[in-house]
Amino acid sequence: MTTSSSVNPDLDWSQVRETVRLLNLAVAQTEMSMKEGDESVDTLTDAFTTMVARVQVIEKMAKSEEEIDTKQIIEQCEAVSDEMHHVIQAFQFYDKLSQRLSHVSHSLDALGNLVSDSGRLYNPTEWSILQEKIISKYSMPAEHHMFEMVMQGKSVDEILKHVVPEVKSKDDDVELF
Secondary structure, eight states: OOOOOSSSOOTTOOHHHHHHHHHHHHHHHHHHHHHHHHHHHHHHHHHHHHHHHHHHHHHHHHHOSSOOOHHHHHHHHHHHHHHHHHHHHHHTHHHHHHHHHHHHHHHHHHHHHHHTOHHHHTOHHHHHHHHHHHHHTOOSHHHHHHHHHHHTTOOHHHHHHHOOOOOOOTTSOOOOO
16 A cells, blocks of 8 residues: 555655545545434434334323323323434434535535646645645544545545444433534
8 A cells, every 4th residue: 555645745646546535535424424314214213113102102091991190101201202302313413414415515526626627636735735625624523534544545445344423322412403
């Protein structure tokens, strides 16, 4: 593997290699976004299914001719409230998805501008400036980690194995956006 890069170019430096690295970054970000999206949709599906079942239990208790056990109804309502907390967290994936895809779009646009400019295409400094511009827009640690791995020449598969999706724990505060 070559150690030549836009930051430290040598005679082996190649704008083609830099282009491939940045395209791999876009692929990795897109793949990570799709994975997080799938996980969030699964969470939403499970939460809504659980909430429907709990509401049906509450309805059955309320319609029963037996004495209403308010303690059980309160427990069911609290459980529905907990599920709603999970639903709100799962919906936050959209914000991260939007951010990540916006970064991919801007990166690909900037890459296209550089590649189409023959005055900048063969200049390692221009590639370094582009990379700095790309990473400066990142706010999520996973994106920074992906970027570093891409610049080290890692494959998309290697990146996806090492970059853990940013998942909120169940104890985190709900952050509405």
